[in-house]
Amino acid sequence: MSYKDILLHLDSYPDPTPMDVVDEAMRICAALGEGVTAAAFPVRIPLKSNFLPDRLIGLARLAEAEESPSAENVAQLLARFRAEAARHGLRHRELTSELDEFDRPARLAQLARTHDLCVIPYVGEVASQTAFAEAVVFGAGRPVLIFRSGAGHIRPGGFRKVLVAWDGGRAASRAVADAMPVLVQAEEVRILTVLGDKPSAVGRGADALMAHLALHGVSAEAEDYTAAGRGAGKILEQVSDERGFDLMVMGAYGHSRLREFLLGGATQYILTAPPVPVLMSH
Incomplete structure (x- = not known):
């Protein structure tokens, strides 16, 4: 008995999920089930059209400077995800779409509704990841598994x-x-x-x-x-x-x-x- 369809959240903004945490998350997914879907969202910075601020401080350029690294982070995270999924012999797929920063938790909850379990790593500034966990656990009708990176609690045989x-x-x-x-x-x-x-x-x-x-x-x-x-x-x-x-x-x-x-x-x-x-x- 195992989870057939796990959803794994990989964060791209403001700080990406570190690669060693991706590896740790994939060990957890391998211990829990047979298939995993990565959800990673490139961030879109919404801007209201305003000529003067854009001319004075270059709002459009600032937004682009935030969005570009997020998209690059998603590409790197998904590449690592594919490699780890293959190493663990996990069935895998990817879900990604560009979203406004504050729309991401609701989108993750929506995706989690058609998965057995959603795994959310906690790294760095925990507050942003807590928002994702709250959105899923209260909005998806599905369980969420949260873990703090580096805890080292996952054993080769799984959770014993x-x-x-x-x-x-x-x-x-x-x-x-x-x-x-x-x-x-x-x-x-x-x-x-x-x-x-x-x-x-x-x-x-x-x-x-x-x-x-x-x-x-x-x-x-x-x-x-x-x-x-x-x-x-x-x-x-x-x-x-x-x-x-x-x-x-x-x-x-x-x-x-x-x-x-x-x-x-x-x-x-x-x-x-x-x-x-x-x-x-x-």
Whole structure:
């Protein structure tokens, strides 16, 4: 059981995804599935026609100076992607189109709707990549896997130690279902419930989940962890680091208010700084 159709985001602007991170992402894709599609968007800088500013500071030339490197970055990234896909024996294809800078996250979410999973590397200035991750997890109806480059958590055999964040809620349930191809291959699955963080998180609340996973051939263990005033995100980070988990699985929570998206505390914490690769669903 594996993901048949993975979407991989490669960033071209303002800083391109480094080549060693492309290699790392392709190792993750090879561990997870059989086919991968690269999405890389050359940036178009929108300009409003205004004669005086263009004459004084050369706006058109400045825009072209930004756009040209982005297009070159896409060409180089896709060349590396093709080479790594061939090396790993992955079925592969490419999706690329020139887009305005701020239209890229929505386009990635649109593409992710017809893929099993979207992989987004985090490098350098994380804020821009967080925007892509939020757009996919809340707008695509598909899971996203985010990882910070250089973490070194991917092993030759794939993700073997998996931490599942469980609070009994809908999003957590969706994440577990989306992560099933990973869970059935894992050697260790640990279900962690943080008590005192949400009303739905109750003691021994993972018993039914363990029984469900057992029917899929997944032998999981569960434990409860009392928040004691600390946020669930910090606790998940601590446990994943201390016990050497390869992957975290969790639900993403958020709601809209005045057209702004407000994220749950643990969701915001992990989306901003994933301690290990994180598979997240909404």
